[in-house]
Amino acid sequence: MQPIAAPLLQWFDANKRLLPFRQEPSAYHIWVSEIMLQQTRVAAAIPYYERFIAALPDPAALAACEPDALRKLWQGLGYYNRVNNMQKAARIVCEQYGGDLPADYDALRSLPGIGDYTAGAASIAFGIPVPAVDGNVLRVFARLYNDDADVMAPATKKAFTVRVLDQMPKATPGPYNEALMELGALVCIPGTPHCEECPLADLCRGYAAGRADPLPVKPAPKAKGKVPVTVALIESEQGLLLQRRPARGLLAGLWQPAAWEKALTRDELTAALAGIGVQAALDEPLPPAKHVFTHKIWELGGWKGTAPACVLPDGYVWAAPEDLAEVYPVPNAFGAYVKAK
Numbered sequence: 001m002q003p004i005a006a007p008l009l010q011w012f013d014a015n016k017r018l019l020p021f022r023q024e025p026s027a028y029h030i031w032v033s034e035i036m037l038q039q040t041r042v043a044a045a046i047p048y049y050e051r052f053i054a055a056l057p058d059p060a061a062l063a064a065c066e067p068d069a070l071r072k073l074w075q076g077l078g079y080y081n082r083v084n085n086m087q088k089a090a091r092i093v094c095e096q097y098g099g100d101l102p103a104d105y106d107a108l109r110s111l112p113g114i115g116d117y118t119a120g121a122a123s124i125a126f127g128i129p130v131p132a133v134d135g136n137v138l139r140v141f142a143r144l145y146n147d148d149a150d151v152m153a154p155a156t157k158k159a160f161t162v163r164v165l166d167q168m169p170k171a172t173p174g175p176y177n178e179a180l181m182e183l184g185a186l187v188c189i190p191g192t193p194h195c196e197e198c199p200l201a202d203l204c205r206g207y208a209a210g211r212a213d214p215l216p217v218k219p220a221p222k223a224k225g226k227v228p229v230t231v232a233l234i235e236s237e238q239g240l241l242l243q244r245r246p247a248r249g250l251l252a253g254l255w256q257p258a259a260w261e262k263a264l265t266r267d268e269l270t271a272a273l274a275g276i277g278v279q280a281a282l283d284e285p286l287p288p289a290k291h292v293f294t295h296k297i298w299e300l301g302g303w304k305g306t307a308p309a310c311v312l313p314d315g316y317v318w319a320a321p322e323d324l325a326e327v328y329p330v331p332n333a334f335g336a337y338v339k340a341k
């Protein structure tokens, strides 16, 4: 393969998007943006990014943030363990590195929630010549080399990482990494790539072979188990009944309408609510909804109703509308029933 850096960087200079995290590309800004972009499209992530950075402008602010406030800032992005890990990492950064992310790949890589890719991306800020290989870059390299190895296999990722590094210009590793990501996001996109606009079209073996579309090769996704969830959307004069999820596991520590991970009849749901002291009248079935996690699918349903306000056990609250909007982070999984902001 001939060198790709020159045409790639020339294209990047002329075509890169003016994104907020490119305006002051500190390691902290890149870190926050990359964690958000692992799960969200750029356009959707920008308002979250701006709000997050305004509230928590540096690792010290992130380290000190109260957990519910942190999850509230993340509400809507999902994968809450990622922001929990960011906070753990920020605390280590404050304790061990004086509040600034370390300018060292291995030190970055050792922080909670920072893998090879994120450490590589954060290294952009320091000009460290390490690769940042994400799904975009794997797709570009599978097509460039017309390689139909399974890109989800660790051995393939390792081999592709060597190619990314071989092609890296030593003087401009950061722009090269960014340019590869940008090419994957804008031109060498999933599905049918825009090869006619690509600065690497003359070098691309996949394009020459007419095989760009089916690459990269990935294993068929595993079937996800379906889990019924019965939701009780109960209002009293003090607000909506919310329940805190367990401190560990799926959606740890977040708030949700009272819900049970099983199919309950109306009578069983009434009895379950009575078990926490809520004497509810369930008068309207909730429309069925679905939420897809990486490993399972929730099939949601349940009942809407009212109840007299009462003293609730630990882990439950009556949330007034303003607190629902400002205080309690409610996951998107319940978005069909609760608009929490």
Ligand code: SF4
Binding pocket: 140, 143, 144, 187, 188, 189, 193, 194, 195, 196, 198, 199, 200, 201, 202, 204, 205, 206, 207, 212
């Ligand atoms: Fe991707 Fe097409 Fe460019 Fe090859 S020519 S890198 S397939 S966009």
